Amino acid sequence: MKIALQIHKIIISIFMLTLLALLYVNQQTLVYQIGLNLKENNKIYSELLDHNRILVYNVLNLKSPVNLEAKLLAKEVELSMPHKWQVVKRDNSPAKFVHKDETKRGFFANLFIMGREAEASPNINNGFSLKRH
Amino acid sequence: MHKLITPRSRKILYFLLVLFAFLAARLFCVQLGAAKPLSKLASGQYDTYMCLLPKRGVIYDRNLKEFAVSINLNSVFVDPLIVEDKESAVRELSRILKIDKDKILERVQQKKRFVWLARKISPDLEKAIRSVNIEGVGLVKEPHRVYPNGTLASHIIGFVGVDEQGLEGIELTFDKFLKGTVGWRYSIRDAKKREVPGYKYREIPPADGNDVILTIDNVVQAIAERELNSSFEKFNAKGGSIIVMDPYTGDILALANRPTYDPNNISEFPVETRRNRAVSDFFEPGSSFKIVTASGVIEEGLFSVEDEFFCENGEFKWGRHTYHDHKPHGWLSFRDVIKYSSNIGTMKAALILGENRLYRYMRRFGFGKKTGIDLPGEVDGIVRSPAEWSNLSLCSISMGQELGVTALQLACAVSSLANGGYYIRPRIIDRIQDSTGQMVRRFESKRLHRVVSERNAEKLREILRGVVEEGTGKLAEVEGYFPAGKTGTAQKVEANKTYSHRKFTSSFIGFLPYDKPRFTVVVIMDEPSPSYYGGTVCAPIFKKVATQLMRYYKIEPRS
Numbered sequence: 001m002k003i004a005l006q007i008h009k010i011i012i013s014i015f016m017l018t019l020l021a022l023l024y025v026n027q028q029t030l031v032y033q034i035g036l037n038l039k040e041n042n043k044i045y046s047e048l049l050d051h052n053r054i055l056v057y058n059v060l061n062l063k064s065p066v067n068l069e070a071k072l073l074a075k076e077v078e079l080s081m082p083h084k085w086q087v088v089k090r091d092n093s094p095a096k097f098v099h100k101d102e103t104k105r106g107f108f109a110n111l112f113i114m115g116r117e118a119e120a121s122p123n124i125n126n127g128f129s130l131k132r133h
Numbered sequence: 134m135h136k137l138i139t140p141r142s143r144k145i146l147y148f149l150l151v152l153f154a155f156l157a158a159r160l161f162c163v164q165l166g167a168a169k170p171l172s173k174l175a176s177g178q179y180d181t182y183m184c185l186l187p188k189r190g191v192i193y194d195r196n197l198k199e200f201a202v203s204i205n206l207n208s209v210f211v212d213p214l215i216v217e218d219k220e221s222a223v224r225e226l227s228r229i230l231k232i233d234k235d236k237i238l239e240r241v242q243q244k245k246r247f248v249w250l251a252r253k254i255s256p257d258l259e260k261a262i263r264s265v266n267i268e269g270v271g272l273v274k275e276p277h278r279v280y281p282n283g284t285l286a287s288h289i290i291g292f293v294g295v296d297e298q299g300l301e302g303i304e305l306t307f308d309k310f311l312k313g314t315v316g317w318r319y320s321i322r323d324a325k326k327r328e329v330p331g332y333k334y335r336e337i338p339p340a341d342g343n344d345v346i347l348t349i350d351n352v353v354q355a356i357a358e359r360e361l362n363s364s365f366e367k368f369n370a371k372g373g374s375i376i377v378m379d380p381y382t383g384d385i386l387a388l389a390n391r392p393t394y395d396p397n398n399i400s401e402f403p404v405e406t407r408r409n410r411a412v413s414d415f416f417e418p419g420s421s422f423k424i425v426t427a428s429g430v431i432e433e434g435l436f437s438v439e440d441e442f443f444c445e446n447g448e449f450k451w452g453r454h455t456y457h458d459h460k461p462h463g464w465l466s467f468r469d470v471i472k473y474s475s476n477i478g479t480m481k482a483a484l485i486l487g488e489n490r491l492y493r494y495m496r497r498f499g500f501g502k503k504t505g506i507d508l509p510g511e512v513d514g515i516v517r518s519p520a521e522w523s524n525l526s527l528c529s530i531s532m533g534q535e536l537g538v539t540a541l542q543l544a545c546a547v548s549s550l551a552n553g554g555y556y557i558r559p560r561i562i563d564r565i566q567d568s569t570g571q572m573v574r575r576f577e578s579k580r581l582h583r584v585v586s587e588r589n590a591e592k593l594r595e596i597l598r599g600v601v602e603e604g605t606g607k608l609a610e611v612e613g614y615f616p617a618g619k620t621g622t623a624q625k626v627e628a629n630k631t632y633s634h635r636k637f638t639s640s641f642i643g644f645l646p647y648d649k650p651r652f653t654v655v656v657i658m659d660e661p662s663p664s665y666y667g668g669t670v671c672a673p674i675f676k677k678v679a680t681q682l683m684r685y686y687k688i689e690p691r692s
Contacts, residue, residue, distance in 0.1 A: 032329060039327075051256075054256065056202075057202055060281035061281040
């Protein structure tokens with residue numbers, strides 16, 4: 001009886017160990033599989049990035065002054081700067097062309113808002129001015 | 134208990150014990166005896182070290198418009214030992230890649246595990262290769278340098294070789310900043326040669342190359358190249374250069390050469406087109422060089438600009454040589470000597486100045502030495518010391534003969550007058566920054582030394598204004614912007630060491646506006662024909678470039 005019990009215990013132990021080992025192997029296989037999937041996704045992502053770079057290059061190529069000029073030349077389009085007498089400057093623009101500042105807040109809104117927000121000055125250096133010593 | 138262990142069971146038990154002992158002995162032998170060679174064999178099969186290539190830095194213009202970028206393209210390789218049906222593979226590959234069948238067959242028959250078939254193919258070809266799915270043929274990504282603007286600024290940007298190493302221009306000079314640092318990765322691969330992620334994984338990521346920001350403005354460059362191109366074709370010239378410079382900071386806004394090449398297709402252009410003539414070619418400047426003689430004379434206070442010289446009615450004998458003016462003149466003020474570019478008047482002024490002082494001013498203006506610009510292939514030019522001069526050298530040199538100068542040296546010289554008398558080092562690089570935008574190195578503009586005083590620089594600017602207003606440079610006039618400058622027409626030396634009557638180097642060096650210059654523009658044409666005078670060939674080019682410059686920078690004309 002005692003021996004039978006011991007044999008049972010041994011068999012159950014072996015069974016449990018085997019089960020644990022199988023679970024461990026399964027887990028490792030899953031980890032490996034997920035890792036491979038991640039790698040595959042990274043590869044797709046990398047290829048999409050490469051494709052994006054090629055598209056960016058194509059856009060740059062199309063935008064380049066040399067290509068634009070060649071296209072205009074091919075279509076026999078002649079461009080020239082307007083003469084002074086061709087440019088009309090309006091002093092008073094009609095109301096519909098005046099940009100309304102949508103971001104201005106009312107009196108009550110200002111009461112409940114802490115602090116001020118910085119506003120950019122409209123007179124921004126356009127970057128074309130030259131530096132002098 | 135004894136009933137359980139029967140003789141039969143005992144036999145099975147003994148058998149299992151013997152088997153176990155055998156396995157234990159074998160394990161003992163393998164683990165202790167053959168551990169090292171077997172580990173090495175396993176390591177060779179499973180370990181993989183991969184080189185991680187960095188991304189080469191971008192070259193930008195001053196407004197951060199890309200001049201040179203890198204993309205990844207696939208290259209085709211074959212493992213000849215895996216390819217089974219070689220004939221069919223060769224046929225398909227030849228059709229897709231448009232390479233001769235015999236060449237592909239030769240590569241497929243090699244006894245190697247890796248043979249290139251085609252490097253850096255287009256995405257369309259890559260798609261076609263993938264679609265045929267030939268066993269043993271694979272694709273590997275490689276970085277590829279591309280230049281979206283084609284021929285624009287090609288002599289400045291340069292190009293790279295097949296392994297992305299800089300070979301010319303900025304790509305060469307700043308290769309160590311642009312190329313970045315290679316990284317590596319160690320990992321395990323399975324039986325299908327796939328990397329096992331996350332298992333015994335070690336990596337040092339690559340450091341991408343730094344970006345280089347030039348002082349060039351791609352729009353100004355396009356303007357210069359367009360005008361140079363049309364005149365180069367119109368005058369059937371052998372070569373030409375245009376330089377646009379900021380005289381105060383030394384920033385090169387444009388540097389154009391003809392003939393030119395497309396760095397995207399190097400092999401289709403002859404080698405001589407790759408030469409950056411503006412810094413690598415020297416020539417006799419002719420009358421443009423008179424600004425040096427004039428500067429020396431005025432700075433030394435030898436006489437005033439209103440003092441008169443007799444120009445011998447166009448013919449003057451000095452020693453055994455007779456000098457001519459292109460138009461006969463009588464008495465001319467020194468101002469008019471420069472205005473009408475009288476060789477005889479200039480010679481006489483130089484004779485008063487003397488050899489040593491003229492030589493000193495030549496060196497002060499930067500002739501005879503490199504400007505130090507960050508471009509490869511720059512030459513010193515030829516400026517001999519007075520000890521090597523003949524009896525006629527003083528007269529010849531004062532008129533711009535018997536010496537060799539580059540277009541860039543001329544640009545720096547005339548900028549010295551434009552900016553109030555300082556020689557300033559030309560600048561083509563503004564800064565280097567990393568891929569996140571952090572500054573790595575800044576290149577400041579550098580004022581090197583004073584050439585002439587501010588007052589005399591002003592006088593010289595007025596004299597040069599007269600050249601355009603009433604002198605030989607009338608075709609350079611830009612209404613409302615008051616340019617100033619000097620024309621030059623120099624005979625080239627033939628093979629028999631005599632001056633040619635058919636081959637000339639034409640030039641116009643100038644700046645505008647004359648009183649507060651914003652830009653220096655230098656135009657050089659090599660062997661233009663049929664017209665060859667600086668005033669008729671180069672001055673109109675200066676006018677076109679200067680007009681467009683003023684419009685681009687939105688500078689209003691003055692009445």
